[in-house]
Amino acid sequence: DSGVTQTPKHLITATGQRVTLRCSPRSGDLSVYWYQQSLDQGLQFLIQYYNGEERAKGNILERFSAQQFPDLHSELNLSSLELGDSALYFCASSGRTSGRYTDTQYFGPGTRLTVL
Amino acid sequence: GENVEQHPSTLSVQEGDSAVIKCTYSDSASNYFPWYKQELGKGPQLIIDIRSNVGEKKDQRIAVTLNKTAKHFSLHITETQPEDSAVYFCAARTSGTSYGKLTFGQGTILTVHP
Numbered sequence: 055d056s057g058v059t060q061t062p063k064h065l066i067t068a069t070g071q072r073v074t075l076r077c078s079p080r081s082g083d084l085s086v087y088w089y090q091q092s093l094d095q096g097l098q099f100l101i102q103y104y105n106g107e108e109r110a111k112g113n114i115l116e117r118f119s120a121q122q123f124p125d126l127h128s129e130l131n132l133s134s135l136e137l138g139d140s141a142l143y144f145c146a147s148s149g150r151t152s153g154r155y156t157d158t159q160y161f162g163p164g165t166r167l168t169v170l
Numbered sequence: 171g172e173n174v175e176q177h178p179s180t181l182s183v184q185e186g187d188s189a190v191i192k193c194t195y196s197d198s199a200s201n202y203f204p205w206y207k208q209e210l211g212k213g214p215q216l217i218i219d220i221r222s223n224v225g226e227k228k229d230q231r232i233a234v235t236l237n238k239t240a241k242h243f244s245l246h247i248t249e250t251q252p253e254d255s256a257v258y259f260c261a262a263r264t265s266g267t268s269y270g271k272l273t274f275g276q277g278t279i280l281t282v283h284p
Contacts, residue, residue, distance in 0.1 A: 085184075
């Protein structure tokens with residue numbers, strides 16, 4: 055168990071809809087990262103937040119957005135969903151191990167999104 | 171940006187044999203190289219990592235080697251066991267403005283036959 059939690063585990067929705075994926079980082083970690091995993095694209099970095107602020111952006115679509123809240127949990131919002139958005143979405147966190155800062159990323163169990 | 175190539179895409183070995191997975195990266199500024207193991211239905215789990223100031227790192231049956239000149243790094247698993255069967259991903263991170271972004275290889279499906 056990495057200590058990173060994600061909800062929901064599975065999500066089935068229709069094209070055109072909007073969904074929100076939630077991530078709680080490991081206790082004490084300030085950085086949260088979102089990744090998308092699909093069969094054709096592999097694991098792709100979407101976006102990173104550090105202590106509430108956007109830190110880095112990858113190939114994230116304009117239909118997607120994210121935020122990190124004061125309690126450090128993060129949400130990834132996906133709107134105007136298309137069939138091609140079906141994928142596994144992972145959250146990872148980094149920041150501290152045994153009280154010492156580390157940049158090692160620990161992944162959550164993921165949310166499987168199916169768009170019908 | 172960074173590009174990571176991983177080979178082979180599938181690897182089948184007998185229990186007790188060694189397994190080697192290789193990755194090459196394109197950005198010479200990359201300085202951190204983790205390896206993740208992903209089992210079915212689970213998230214990637216870090217198994218070992220290496221930084222650019224080190225050439226080799228070992229943790230029990232797992233070792234990673236890094237050749238900065240050739241820009242490649244490899245995962246070595248010795249005395250493989252059936253529970254080692256999983257998908258393995260290498261990744262690279264470039265220092266500087268990309269902060270914590272990891273660029274992943276395409277993955278290797280490792281099957282260990284009893």
